[in-house]
Amino acid sequence: MSCPFLDYRLEANERQFDEPRAYCEAAARFVQPMRADICNDRYDLAHDSDCEIYLEHAGAADENEGENKREPENGTENRSGDGDENRAGSGEDA
Amino acid sequence: MSYDEFLAGEPVIITAALTGGVHGKETTPHLPETPEEIGKAAAEAEAAGAAVVHVHARQPNGERTFATERFQEIDDAIRRRAEDVIIQHSTGGTGAPDADRHLPLRTDPAPEMASLDMGPLNRYDHLTSENTRGLVDSLHAEMVERGVKPELELFNDGHLNEAFGLLDRRDLANPVYGTLIFGPGTLTPPAPRNFLTAIDNLPAGAQFNTLGFGRHQLPFATMGLLFGGHVRVGLEDNVYYRQGELATSNAQLVERVVRIADELGRPVATPSQAREILGL
Numbered sequence: 001m002s003c004p005f006l007d008y009r010l011e012a013n014e015r016q017f018d019e020p021r022a023y024c025e026a027a028a029r030f031v032q033p034m035r036a037d038i039c040n041d042r043y044d045l046a047h048d049s050d051c052e053i054y055l056e057h058a059g060a061a062d063e064n065e066g067e068n069k070r071e072p073e074n075g076t077e078n079r080s081g082d083g084d085e086n087r088a089g090s091g092e093d094a
Numbered sequence: 095m096s097y098d099e100f101l102a103g104e105p106v107i108i109t110a111a112l113t114g115g116v117h118g119k120e121t122t123p124h125l126p127e128t129p130e131e132i133g134k135a136a137a138e139a140e141a142a143g144a145a146v147v148h149v150h151a152r153q154p155n156g157e158r159t160f161a162t163e164r165f166q167e168i169d170d171a172i173r174r175r176a177e178d179v180i181i182q183h184s185t186g187g188t189g190a191p192d193a194d195r196h197l198p199l200r201t202d203p204a205p206e207m208a209s210l211d212m213g214p215l216n217r218y219d220h221l222t223s224e225n226t227r228g229l230v231d232s233l234h235a236e237m238v239e240r241g242v243k244p245e246l247e248l249f250n251d252g253h254l255n256e257a258f259g260l261l262d263r264r265d266l267a268n269p270v271y272g273t274l275i276f277g278p279g280t281l282t283p284p285a286p287r288n289f290l291t292a293i294d295n296l297p298a299g300a301q302f303n304t305l306g307f308g309r310h311q312l313p314f315a316t317m318g319l320l321f322g323g324h325v326r327v328g329l330e331d332n333v334y335y336r337q338g339e340l341a342t343s344n345a346q347l348v349e350r351v352v353r354i355a356d357e358l359g360r361p362v363a364t365p366s367q368a369r370e371i372l373g374l
Contacts (some may be wrong), residue, residue, distance in 0.1 A: 019155040030120035033157040037189060045189040052219040
């Protein structure tokens, strides 16, 4: 099962792509390809144990039970983010 | 290797890390992702002075894949444009099953070189790329079988111990070739004294490559040049040309380090010279 916050979009935040790319509705931005593997529970990865964005936001979503978990407009979209863009070029998987 | 090699004017091998497997076009539109884009970037990097191109494979949407077939597409695209450049496949892959880590070694022909991550490193807040000794040994065994030169990726000083352990366990063809990696997180802290200590701690006769991530790329490449090492640059490791200004291509980053090597009087190795230095 993939992350409930995962969506695939061609455009958002003034960015456009030729192929739909992984977009995190909790963080409100496109995510790095490596993180998309976590979102998709791909390989040996799992969003509910490996993703700090999910772990941070899932609790807030549970408190709003009955609301659509895929809906990002829940006041959490700008809370923190994972800082992916700040890690670009920080390597760690060369 | 040391300052003496610099003074002797030994050629420097420049590796261009073209795409990586962590960030993608969501970070910079200039990052090549498709086989055709990677092939074009490889040719441009070679023309700029790179003797080696380090490649990862991606799906059409930029996400990671370890499939042999995708590496084959990439190699074919590179060879259509750059006949001589040395192709180095990544065998890295946080979270990927060990079996998948072998797949990049199985193209036809096999890559001349492949990376070999020498130990664990953390990713994000909840992941570790384990790189167990068992996996290192099994990858190395397949590299030997297929005639692939390993590039030992030394993410921190502890991985230098792991390199000596690998030398105890297995026969490594001379010269041993390792990349010293500096940056945040699990990497060796990017300080000059740590660089000097690391090169002092290398196995005797080893050739080293120098890799600084992000804003450390240029200063550590320069230190690598000054201490007789080789250097790696590219958009996998650093997406900026200078603070606040994205690099426009891998070739742009290669051109800059070639200019510095030229100013320092360090000749840049052709792919043929690199093969001779590395014993390919």
